[in-house]
Amino acid sequence: MAFYEKDVGTLIDEAKLQARIRELGAEITRDYQGKELTLVCVLKGSTFFAMDLARNIDLPLTLEFLGVSSYQGGTETTGEVRITTDVSKPMAGKHLLVIEDIIDTGLTMGFLLENLRARHPASVKVASLLEKPSRARTKVDIDYKGFVIDDVFVVGYGLDYAEKYRNVPFIGVMKGK
Numbered sequence: 001m002a003f004y005e006k007d008v009g010t011l012i013d014e015a016k017l018q019a020r021i022r023e024l025g026a027e028i029t030r031d032y033q034g035k036e037l038t039l040v041c042v043l044k045g046s047t048f049f050a051m052d053l054a055r056n057i058d059l060p061l062t063l064e065f066l067g068v069s070s071y072q073g074g075t076e077t078t079g080e081v082r083i084t085t086d087v088s089k090p091m092a093g094k095h096l097l098v099i100e101d102i103i104d105t106g107l108t109m110g111f112l113l114e115n116l117r118a119r120h121p122a123s124v125k126v127a128s129l130l131e132k133p134s135r136a137r138t139k140v141d142i143d144y145k146g147f148v149i150d151d152v153f154v155v156g157y158g159l160d161y162a163e164k165y166r167n168v169p170f171i172g173v174m175k176g177k
């Protein structure tokens, strides 16, 4: 029995995740033909999605990592988004695709878009595996969206609860939360 089975139930299984990621990869491949694409992977949650998505984009691309944190291990945002790690290169003139695992209140992505746009990139688009529209506090347009989910706290496939469960291989829900 896997370590998480008594705590975590399945919401979106691995096969469904990978099938949708293949579709998103194909769409991004079509849209960025002839452009130099930079994926801005938002640490830590988006890493699993970002790496699987990158493998499904049939284009040369650059990877950058940008760390932000606002949940501090809990199930509610603190409302204060902090940069924990910055990207390694200037973003000016680049075609940026920001990769997130989830857009919930939208506060993190709102902060990131404002921060990145101030660096004068050629373009900025957003890919998010999940969207939880019922909790939105600010409007974010998602260019490449995996799944819309209800108001439940999800874990797995990069998403944590108190830093645990990121390595659960599917999107799950905490039992009894």
Ligand SMILES: O=P(O)(O)OC[C@H]1O[C@H](OP(=O)(O)OP(=O)(O)O)[C@H](O)[C@@H]1O
Pocket: 042, 043, 044, 045, 046, 068, 069, 070, 071, 072, 073, 077, 100, 101, 102, 103, 104, 105, 106, 107, 108, 109, 160
């Ligand atoms: O739309 P919001 O309400 O702002 O929530 C979305 C953000 O919350 C999570 O990050 P978290 O702060 O938990 O950091 P982590 O990715 O390192 O776990 C998630 O990875 C998103 O970045």
Ligand SMILES: Nc1nc2[nH]cnc2c(=O)[nH]1
Pocket: 071, 102, 104, 105, 152, 153, 154, 155, 159, 160, 161
């Ligand atoms: N793990 C996790 N982090 C989040 N950050 C914003 N919403 C969520 C969620 O549902 N689960």
